[in-house]
Amino acid sequence: MVKCFSVFKGIYTSIFISILFLSFFSCSSEFQDNYQDRDDGYLDIVFSKEETRADLASDGSGSFTEGDKVGLYIQGDKGLSYRELTYSGGQWMPRLKRSDFGEGPISLSAHYPATGEQQNPDTYQLNMALDQSEDGFYNSDLLFSKTVVGSGVYKVDMNFRHALHRIRIFLSGSVTSPEVKVRSLTEGHFNLLTGEVEVNGTDFKWITPFKDAEGNFSAVIIPQSAISYRDGDGLLQIAAEGKTAYFNAPEKTEENNDLTFFESGKQISINLTLRPGNPELAGKTLWVYGLNVPDFPGKENLPVYRLGKKYGLPKGQWLRYDNRYYEEQYLTWAEGCGWYDCNKSHGNYEDDSQMCWAASASNVVSWWMCLNKEYLAAYDEDYGSSVTTGSGTFERPSYEFKPLYPNGVGNWDGSLPEPNNVTVNRSEVFQFFKDHFPNFGNDDPKGVEWFFTGAYLGGDINGFKGFLSEVFTRNNALTARSPHNPDREQFNAFVTDALLNKRAIGLNVFDVAGPKTGNHAMTAWGVEYDEAGDIAYIYYCDNNSADQDPNGAVLIRQQIVYAVDSYGKECTYLQQLKPEDPDTRVGKFLITSVFSADLGRDIWKKKYPNVVVEK
Incomplete structure (x- = not known):
């Protein structure tokens, strides 16, 4: 359900x-x-x-x-x-x-x-x-x-x-x-x-x-x-x-x-x-629960790096590139930051070009398991960490995550064959999805539900009931969706509620991956509010950026704008940051939906009332 x-x-x-x-x-x-x-x-x-x-x-x-x-x-x-x-x-x-x-x-x-x-x-x-x-x-x-x-x-x-x-x-x-x-x-x-x-x-x-x-x-x-x-x-x-x-x-x-x-x-x-709730959000920044990250310090306070420098950059730091025609602002990944950026393979050579939904779901699942690790330990003691179905026995993958290159360094350009001394991002959760689903589009919030409760999604595991089916059933829905093509009020209401209630956020954006590419699933980790109290900027991960992300995993800062579409309906858009060149046009892409995922703490507490969580 x-x-x-x-x-x-x-x-x-x-x-x-x-x-x-x-x-x-x-x-x-x-x-x-x-x-x-x-x-x-x-x-x-x-x-x-x-x-x-x-x-x-x-x-x-x-x-x-x-x-x-x-x-x-x-x-x-x-x-x-x-x-x-x-x-x-x-x-x-x-x-x-x-x-x-x-x-x-x-x-x-x-x-x-x-x-x-x-x-x-x-x-x-x-x-x-x-x-x-x-x-x-x-x-x-x-x-x-x-x-x-x-x-x-x-x-x-x-x-x-x-x-x-x-x-x-x-x-x-x-x-x-x-x-x-x-x-x-x-x-x-x-x-x-x-x-x-x-x-x-x-x-x-x-x-x-x-x-x-x-x-x-x-x-x-x-x-x-x-x-x-x-x-x-x-x-x-x-x-x-x-x-x-x-x-x-x-x-x-x-x-x-x-x-x-x-x-x-x-x-x-x-x-x-x-x-x-608390509507006093004007001028503030909200992050997804559990993150350990610095707020955006302002463009004027960002260190600037030359174009093309992608690796060996400081960890956990905001930065921008010296580019007159395209404004790029990023926060690099660091151990313990709390957010995840599962990326598809370089050139999609692992046949994962349509697996954006699985990457987005994997980010959320990894965040969820990390923050619920004390409950997972109690669950594993009672029921174990594996699931046996008609297709075999499957061990629950770890939420551990590393960026595209180990320790944020590397000199591989993504060409084949892959050298032995470079480890590509091997998020176990993302790999589990890739191992059991074909390279077709699917539904990221349903992916989260499937992983924990076995809610129907397809795949090749017959009779899969989810890795936590003894506590979470298909009736205990962990995800929720915004209205389709949310307007300003709907988008702000949904995202704000998620951030204030310890929920992770995924979003689908139309044609952001290129013309006629359709919806692309990504994961959002924080927002900035303007002086009117509306969301003005968003921090998100793009799983299509395996060969572009500085240090192999970053949060991207881009603008949120609200405009009327050709049918006269107000919609919400993801818009590229305006560069220094005033004549450069920036892309604007329709946000077709947003989903959120709850930690399920109320359900956990009923099962394990004596468990104490770190966060």
Whole structure:
């Protein structure tokens, strides 16, 4: 199961999504009329339902109430008829004489609440209420039942099921008075004779959901594809304390099946924890948790090196190159700095040209294991550090990392054959990904989930459950995603939340590796805020730079800008630093998504409450 969420700028948000993909409820009550089993020529109809509209409880229990109306289409020898039955004094009235509909088998199609007789019952128009905060929620619900009564049969049992889909949102935390909206297509057709439902149109709208006495939210939507809610504005919008966040639809059900469709008669439940944060970030620098690095000292304070000098540079130091046409500012790697820069091979001679996602995931996985090393030691004592599957036994790779060349020196230009005295970066984690996945594009946050929990990603290890499956399951999502093509507010909110809540950050940038190269996955390790409190600069690693990174591993400092695209939507861009030559044009590349990875400390602590971590 994948946890998908965005957060508020200036608000820390922690989220765990539990997907309950099942029938709304099993039959909670049966509502039977007062008739006895008798053959007096009248149909004895017993209606039961899984959950009521008017008496909705959190567990789905309830009952029909006085005055409830059921619409009933009856198809028999004498054609199609419509009757409307009212629950009165424990009975459904009026009683129906069976011979009015023919002597042979009759088909009964019941819906609740009654819609009135329709000229075209097979294409009844559905228009979901946009305001479901009160009666709109109840009035939007629709139950259906269908059965066939044989010749000479008078007793009829009809069990209602839900024709629509319900979304439930459970909020906790200290953020006050959050406003929730659910995004959906709201028009469709319902066949009152067969129970089939179909959504229409492409006009997505925002629904204000019902809020119960416990402060939880529910909305009823037409069954439809879930794919459309995995990017853009997603599925949920939550506003609080002047900020707005967007949450994508989950990708998996509780059974770890792909959630591709909001099915009729089923529901998802989403749990969110919202916590207030500190918006006072103007002019500050934030780093990913656990790093031991110097802040950027200002361009004027950087040592300047000649172009072409790539190795033997000071470790753990900011620097720039003497280049009038292209401004380059870097922070070199040093032992104990806490960040990782896994690079593809020189010239991609190890067949890893499309493995940027794995390099980005490996950086995050290595950071995660380093900061959780005390918990890993406890885990290994209980369960060991290897995993056995149908494909064999696999030892968990170490988080140890060295740059492209040992000790930051070397004189190899990357040509083949590789000399014996030079060790190429052999991050064990990155190598593990390369050993078990083909050289194709994939998904970096899913790579993180796969490594720890075995969440499906592909690869050649059959039945892989992850290296920490005894503590972290596929329901304990460790990663989260920003909205697709985040705007200024979405980008700032997501990244700030990650940095303030001990989460690592990955990003996908479009065509940054060259024209028509598509998305490129990289890892971000820190940001600078401008005086308005917006992110203005970012520090990141580019895994395509095996032959370019000073000392073999660096953080690159580049600008973050916000601009409107050709469709009129504000987007966030990674922009090259402006050089001294004012006529030189700089590249600007669309940031299509950001992901974050949580250390999982809350889950660790439940398993090992006595473990003390260094950081």
